[in-house]
Amino acid sequence: QSALTQPASVSGSPGQSITISCTGTSGDVGGFNYVSWFQQHPGKAPQLIISDVSQRPSGISDRFSGSRSGNTASLTISGLQTGDEADYYCSSYTSSTTFVVFGGGTKVTVL
Amino acid sequence: QVRLQESGPGLVRPSQTLSLTCDISGDSVSSNSAAWIWIRQSPSRGLEWLARTYYGSQWYHDYALSMKSRMSIKADTSKNQFSLQLNSVTPEDTAVYYCARAGRQTGKSCYSSCYTFDYWGQGTAVTVSS
Numbered sequence: 001q002s003a004l005t006q007p008a009s010v011s012g013s014p015g016q017s018i019t020i021s022c023t024g025t026s027g028d029v030g031g032f033n034y035v036s037w038f039q040q041h042p043g044k045a046p047q048l049i050i051s052d053v054s055q056r057p058s059g060i061s062d063r064f065s066g067s068r069s070g071n072t073a074s075l076t077i078s079g080l081q082t083g084d085e086a087d088y089y090c091s092s093y094t095s096s097t098t099f100v101v102f103g104g105g106t107k108v109t110v111l
Numbered sequence: 112q113v114r115l116q117e118s119g120p121g122l123v124r125p126s127q128t129l130s131l132t133c134d135i136s137g138d139s140v141s142s143n144s145a146a147w148i149w150i151r152q153s154p155s156r157g158l159e160w161l162a163r164t165y166y167g168s169q170w171y172h173d174y175a176l177s178m179k180s181r182m183s184i185k186a187d188t189s190k191n192q193f194s195l196q197l198n199s200v201t202p203e204d205t206a207v208y209y210c211a212r213a214g215r216q217t218g219k220s221c222y223s224s225c226y227t228f229d230y231w232g233q234g235t236a237v238t239v240s241s
Binding site: 002034036038044045046047048051052057089091093097098099100101102103104105 | 157158159160163173175176177209224226227228229231232233234
């Protein structure tokens with residue numbers, strides 16, 4: 001069981017917006033700004049799309065945005081495209097002895 | 112452009128030692144602006160942060176506590192690479208192993224800021240089986 005809780009799947013139609021949640025505790029998501037989001041296509045390595053809760057790395061589309069409320073971080077994908085079909089993972093620094101924890105992943109399907 | 116490339120044995124027998132290497136190009140393993148990470152991914156355990164090494168006036172190594180007793184991470188500056196050894200492997204260690212870089216935030220130490228994995232290798236699949 002992953003330390004951070006994500007929905008198993010989220011779906012949407014092309015052009016729509018979807019939001020993926022990532023719920024932790026005050027010892028990780030809620031307490032530190034080191035929350036990241038990754039996109040992973042089948043057979044590929046994860047790719048960083050959001051860092052520090054809401055920062056987009058260079059080259060990442062502005063259709064991806066991150067936010068946080070309390071112990072829950074969120075990733076919003078606007079203007080959904082077929083290429084957005086992938087698994088999405090959140091991660092956070094944690095004050096426990098594991099340094100970093102991940103979510104279990106969310107499969108995004110474009111209908 | 113930073114590129115990372117893992118190499119590993121593919122198949123390891125139970126109770127043996129798994130040795131993995133990550134070759135770095137476009138950056139230096141002894142850079143004081145990054146930490147070098149091992150992460151693994153399996154269907155049963157998901158993504159797991161395993162260990163990191165970084166240089167900041169001396170070499171530092173950090174491990175996930177649950178596996179600390181079985182792991183050893185090292186940096187080789189002459190080859191610009193870092194490695195991971197995992198002892199006494201079991202089928203539970205079957206996974207895709209990734210190396211990654213975590214950049215240090217300006218003005219902060221790597222210990223307190225190297226938690227954003229901005230570059231990843233393609234991963235190397237490891238199966239533990241007799």
